[in-house]
Amino acid sequence: MINLQPYQNPTYFVLLAVALLPLAIGLLYGKRFKVYEMIVSFAFLLLTFGGVKLNEGLALLGYVIFETLLVCGYHAYRKKQNSGYVFVLAVVLAIAPLLIFKLTPFVTGKPSILGFLGISYLTFKVVGTVMETRDGMIKELKWYHVLHFLLFFPTISSGPIDRYRRFRKDYEKVPSREKYLELLGKGVWNIFLGFFYKFILAYAFGTLILPVVSKYALGHGGISWWLVAYMYVYAMDLFFDFAGYSLFAVGISYIMGVETPVNFNKPFISKNIKEFWNRWHMSLSFWFRDYIYMRFVFFIMKNKLMKNRVHIASVGYLLLFLIMGFWHGLTWYYIVYGLYHACAIILCDAWLRFKKKHKDKLPHNKFTECLAIFVTFNVVCFSFLIFSGFLDTLFFAK
Template identity: 35%
Template sequence: MSLETPLFLFLFLPAALGGFFVLPRRARPFVLLLASLVFYAMGEVSALPGLAASILGNFALGLALERSRGTDRGRMLLALGLAANILFLALAKYLAFAVSALPFLPAMGVDAVFGPPPLGISFFTFQAVSYLMDVSRGGIAAETSPVRFAVYLSFFPKIAAGPIARYATMLPGLLDPRPGLADFAAGTTRFAVGLAKKTLIAGTLGPVADAAFSPRPLGGPLDMGTAWIGLLAYTAQIYFDFSGYTDMAVGLGRVFGVTLPENFDHPYVSRGVREFWRRWHISLSTWFRDYLYIPLGGGRVSPARVRRNLLVVFVLCGLWHGANWTFVVWGLWHGAFLVLERTRAGRVMDKAPPALRHAYALLAVMLGWVFFRSADLAQAGNYLAALFSFRLDGLEYTWITSVTRQAMAAFGAALVFSLPAGGLFRAGGDIVARLGPPGRGVVFAARALAPAALMLLSVMQLAAGTYSPFIYARF
């Protein structure tokens, strides 16, 4: 089950809201836990024991770390906890990749006996690791309530595709979830915006990207025009798909009185790859910074070790996304640009005109998406070759079949909403409101009716289109 399916929107969510607001306030953590476990089971019931084992094991380890903080036993327990979590993630997600990449493993009797990785395993495992490390460092106290801890790891709005929440961020809402009317209104508005991003923009542009990235494009060999249209579509699709999910998760969190971290800050306005990673998937990039890059020495070591640290971090960042060489290369691609931006060439680029720096960052990120989207390295190589082939023989077919009026409208909306347009909309609302009571009435009506209109349009799109799961739900 996903956040944008009719089953979730019209059955699960009303039932969860009803139980949350009707039952006594002291029962709310239990309602959230029950809703989260039911949500997870409806998505992948066979993975429920693995999630339960992670919850119980990390809860017990947290209490033990609290009692042994600063001692050799505490350091041993932390190492044990980190190893157990990483091993769980590796066996569930990467064993098949390791067997295929290392031919000697089958000869030693190692085989990929696991099926697909459990839903959201990368997200809840990284949350568990951050919790154990924060408890060990003394940044937070270990949770004494198994119910609250279980909600922290399994909270249903974020279990499938994040964001990766720190325990300190969620704790106030877990202790006493008391959302008010303003929280409910702001949360439902945020949810409606996220659903519209997913269905109206990402859902519309997805088929355009799929057609270009298909192993056998219907219009014949991939030409330059089709390749760029497909890459532009995927660049918009992955942003609005993932940021749409984040908006829905953050909005639902606020409705239930639980704070979730922001995950995006208009990444496509970046003027460098380093800035891009301060704006894209913020919860993941800060996790790698705080729990891997800084422990490796961060930027305080020699330049050679800094470059090594960056490459190590981004190779692992690529692998976090999936067990495929394409993700490894994607991680190396970004790591290489981050290394480059710390050299003399990066300092020269910092002095270039803003438009040139923006074009550089956007081109670097978009070419990186080729590896991220491709099924294998061979397809990625063919796609990159097509981008610079200067052949346009299939463009007319693509334009007729894929670039519909709806797709062009989605491209336009993607361009507008990739920019920080919120300030412009607020400024426009303020200008209209200054016209007096009629203007204030228009602004009030727009703020009240816009979320409902977005929800209606999104549901209509869902009813008319083909179901497409969130891209990051498979990570």
């Protein structure tokens, strides 16, 4: 069985182009070939999880069956009743496979058999669907629609994280020829830009430059200019690699007539850390904002556990980014990365309040905007240095 990682092998793109051509022609003429698309999706999932990754394929199969039954079961329950305890149980069960996957290596020292490419993104989709069902936002839900939503192959490995209602509304409405031509143009542009990001810039920073600066930083030991160079190079590699994958996923989705939300919007021109999180990995940051932060704040205010809105927001940020840190992994640098961003946003909030109060006394011009971008960029790059785990290797590895 051939095994192809999504968006890494030229053969993958050739097969993808051939497979998508009939879909594109159909959409140009106002037809969505749903059965053919299902066959294409199954074929590419088989290419991704077949062969040496058969165990991952079986884990994916078991996972989607379990989560689909869970979502449909909770939806059927929600039509008649609305117990908070049942809702919490549904969310816990939805997260359970991801928790097992994350905790197993930490506890046993061996990888979990439940792991497969994209398990985190699928879990976010499931939890979001359960929460929107609880809120009464999802009125109708069919098991095969849930399966299609979860197994939409362009986004299964690298996101972006879509939402059930948006996806279904988009998919059921075949775009006009004019609209589809616009989508097709954007899709092709995203794919070419993804090639530039992933196979040129990410290759240059990650494959050619990063090993060199890493070697010299380790050779020098401690804090050095080589460590500073590593920080910037790693940040660029991380961005262009991940943004490249996201561009591929969005571009393929557009060609298939689905407007999957974008994931990055020029994050390195952000003027503060809050703006950065509105531009970086947007589908993830918005997911955490809507399903964790906002619900936490609402719960605190509804139950009057705290009165000061500033304190509520600060505690919410700490919870939010701690969860994000633990989600990345159970190592100190991921947790510190989360705390770092929580503290950065709390300080940013304080600065924005001060700035608003004293706006007539503080200068605002091109220089101050450039300075804000420069400071934010370096704050972010240092967080990526923490995230990389390189400091652990540099200072603590034996």
